Amino acid sequence: MALDKFFKKAKEPDKQEVQEETNITKKIEVEQAFAQKDREVLTEVIENKEPIAPDISFEGIILDVGYDGTQAKAYILLYNKATKQLQKWYDTTGHLPYLLSDLSETEIKTQYSGVMTHNGFAEMKSIKKFDLLRDKPIAMTKVIAKDPLSIGGRQNSIRNLLENHSWEDYIRYHKCYAYDNQIVIGMPYQVTNGRLNPIHPEISEVIKSQISHLFEGEKEEYLLTLEQYLEYFFSPIPDIRRVAFDIEVFSPPNKIPDAEKAEERITCISFAGTDGLKKVLVLKREDVELGAQIPDFDGEFKIIANERELLLETFRILEGYPIIISFNGDNFDLKYIYNRAVKHLGFQKDQIPLYMTISPQSEVGHFKNSIHLDLYKFFHNRAIMVSAFRNIYKDVSLDTVAQTFLDSSKIILEKPISELTLNELAYYCLRDSEITLKLTTFNENLIMDLMILLMRITRLSLEDMTRQGVSTWLQNLFYAEHRARAFLIPNPDYIRKVKGQASTTAMIKGKKYKGAIVVKPQPGIHFNVVVLDFASLYPSIIKTWNLSYETVNCNHAECQKNRIPETPHWVCTKKVGIMALIIGLLRDLRVKYFKNMAKDKTISNAEKNMYNIITQSLKIIINASYGVFGSEAFPLFCLPVAEATTAIGRYAITQTQKKCEEIGVEVIYGDTDSVFLKSPTQEQIQELIDWSENELQIELDIDKVYRYLALSERKKNYLGVYKDGNVDIKGLTGKKRHMPPFIQNAFYEMVDELKKVNALEDFEDAKRQIRNKLKGCIKKLEKNLYSVDELAFQMTLSKDLDKYVKSIPQHVRAAQLLETKLHKKVDSGDIIQFVKTKGGDGVLPIELAKPSDVSIKKYKQQLESTFEQVLDAIGIPIEELYGVKTRKLDAFI
DNA sequence: GCGGACTGCTTACCT
C-alpha cells in the first residue's frame, strides 16, 4: 500500500467515547464504525486460487469487465498504453458465480435438495456476512454455480428453487466478479504471470501532508476509505486512441430512416481518429453528381462502387480501435449497419464486427472487439446536463452540444440531404465525425477524463457509465462498498420492511414526502442584498447527521433519543452509516481540498485542469446522492432517509431565519438552502457564518451580493443586479424557453434598462425607457409586423401524441394539425412551434400560420403578464396595474 | 347555453 506511511499516524485514532448528547443541533459523534473483526469476514468471500493461466504480462487501464459464456470465465478489457490496443484478460482465479442463502448447508440439503442436483450446482460454503439493518453478523451459505444462468435468469435457476431464502442473486455476474476482486474500472492495472494487480499512484509528500492535515481527527474507517479514493484521483489517465464515425443514409423527403428495417442504402460513412485519421467513404450512385470539390474539405475522399464493399472497408478501418465513438449510434448507426448488412447485403453474422443484444426496449448494437461510446447517451444524462454543465446546452443534438463546447457553428444545408452532390455529402458527413471526436478531445480531453473519473468512482465500465443514470451509478458504488466490507447487500423489500414508509406529507399531491421550504418574498426593490447559502446542504446533512439506510431508525434503544426534527425518526450514534461515510468523504474531498486546489495560482494549467475535472466529477456524484434515496429506481432507497434529509434542511433554514431575527437582519427571501439578507453589516454576516458552523455544523457561505434585488410576491421569481452590473434572473416568464422570441427580446431590452439603475432615483428614467419600448412593441404587434417565427411559442412534446388522453394542451393540438394536415411525423421530445390564433382551435403550427391569423389580444395579454412580473416589483403603483384587467398595460403606458 | 369558480394537467423553472 503506497499510502500506508502517509496514514500511519492517522490510523491510531483516539478512542473517543460516545457523547451523551441530546441536543439535536450538536454534531453526532459516532464510535469507530467497523471493527477489524468485521473486516476479516471479507477474506472468506474473496478467495484467490492459484493462477491457472500463463505468461502474459502488460499494463493498462481497465475499461470493461464482462463474462464470456463460451469460456465460462469473467474477462477484463484493458487499454494498453504502450501498444494502444485493447487487451483481454481472462480470469485466472477460478472465480465462480454464486448466491447467498440465509439457510444452513444442512437446511438446503434437506429442504431444498433440488439445489444439489441442479445441473449447474458446483458447491456450498458456510460464510459470515454482516447485516447492517439488524446490526449483527449473520451466518450464510454461499451456493456456488458453474455458470451465471444457473444462479438466475432461467425458470429453474437455483434462486428460484430457494424462493425467499436467496440473497444477492440478482447481481449480474461480471459485477459480482468486479466487486469481489475489488476491481476499479478506469484504474491502471498490471498483468504479470497471469495475475491482475493494481498499480498504485505516486502521491507527492506535499500533497500527502496537506491532505492528512485537512482530515485530522477523522475516524479510522473514514481515513482508510479516503486512502482508497485518493488513488482514483491521483492515478494518471492515458490518452486513449479512438475513432469517431458517422453514417448517412439515403432518405426520400419526409421519411425518417428506419434502423430496424434498414431499407435504404447507406450512402456515406466518415471517420475521424485521434491518430489523425480523416476519411470518408462515399457510395457511388449513378443518379448523383460528384460535384465540385469543397475547398474546406481536408480529409481523404474515397468513392466505393457498392454498399457491400463500403461496409467491408468500414469494418477494416474500425478494426483495432479500442474505442469507437458515435453520436446516437445506439439508436441508429450501429443498428442500421447491422440490419443493412444482414437483411439486405447478404452478410453472415460472423462477417460483421457487431452483435445485437435485446434490451427491454429494443435491440442494441455492440462492437465485438471495441468499446462503443455513444456520446448522445452521455450528454443526455440529466446529472451530466444539470450538475456538470449547468444546463448550458438546451437540447441534445450534435449541433447544439458542439456549438456549446466547441464554438463550431452548424453547417446550414441549402438543400435536402438527398440532393447533395457526393462532395458535399462527404464534407457534411466528415464534419459530424470530426466534431463528435472533438467533443472528447477539446480542453486536453476534458470530457474523456471526466468519464474515466466517473468510471472510477462508480466502478462502472465506460459502456455502462455512459448509458446508465445516477441511480445505477450510486447503486454500483454502494454495492461495491458493501462487498468490500462483507456487508450483506439488502434487497429493497428488506429495507422497506425494517425501515417503513415516509411519515411526512408533501405539499404537492402525489409526492412521497415533504421537501424544502421557500421563504415568502418581501415584494419591492431592495438595495445591498447579500445571499448566504449552505455549501451543498443535503450532502452535508447526510454526513453530519450520519444518515444512511441502516442508521436512520436503527435498532439500538439508546439511539432513539437522537431525534430528527419534525419527524418520528431517530439516528444512530453507535456506527458510522455507510452512505454518510462515502458521501461525506466525497463532499469533504471536493470542498476542503480539490475545489481549493483548482483555484491555486501556483500550479500549472494542466494541473489546474485536472483539479477542475476532479471537482466536477465529485460534484455530479454528490449532487445526485440525496435524490436517489427518495427514488424507487435506486435499490437502496429509503424514504425515512430522504425525508430526514429534507426535514433537517427545513430545520436549518428556519433556525437561520430565527437567528437573523435575533441579530436584527431582515430576511427578504430564501429557498431551500439560502437566505437573502437586506443590507446586513459585515459583522452580522460573520456572526451568522460562525453561528452556523457551531450550531448546525454546516458551512454557510456568501453566495452573491446584489446592488439591488427586485422581488414580487412570487416565489422562485426574481431579478437581481450584481455590483458589477450583471443581471441574475430567476424564474421570470420572459426568460422561459417556450416564450415567443419577440417577447423574450422585449423582456431582455427591459432588463438592459434595469442594468443601468444604480440608485432609487435612476428608476424614473428606466421606467420611461421601458414604457417606450413596450409601446413600440404593441404598435408593431397591432400592425402585424412580427413574423410568424417571432410570434411562435415553442413547447416540448413530452410524450407521444396518442398518450395525451386527460387533456389536449395547445402544443399538442398544433402537433395534431401537423400530422393530419401536413403528414409530418412528430415524436416525444420534439419541440412544437405554434402561434395563438383568433379562430378555429385557437392555435396553429407555424408551418400553417400567417401573421394575419394571430390573435393580437392574446399576445398583448402575454406581453402584459410577462412585464408585470418585473413591473410590480420595481414600484409601478398597484392601481396602474390593477385597473380594468384588460387595460393593465394601457394604464401603464 | 354561457360564464365563473374550481380542479387537474402540462410545461418550465428553482434549489
Place this chain on the structure above:
DNA sequence: ACAGGTAAGCAGTCCGCG
C-alpha cells in the same frame, strides 16, 4: 426513471342562472 416546490396557462367540469 435522482428529489420536492412553485408559477403559469389552459382544458375540462360543475353549478347557477328563470
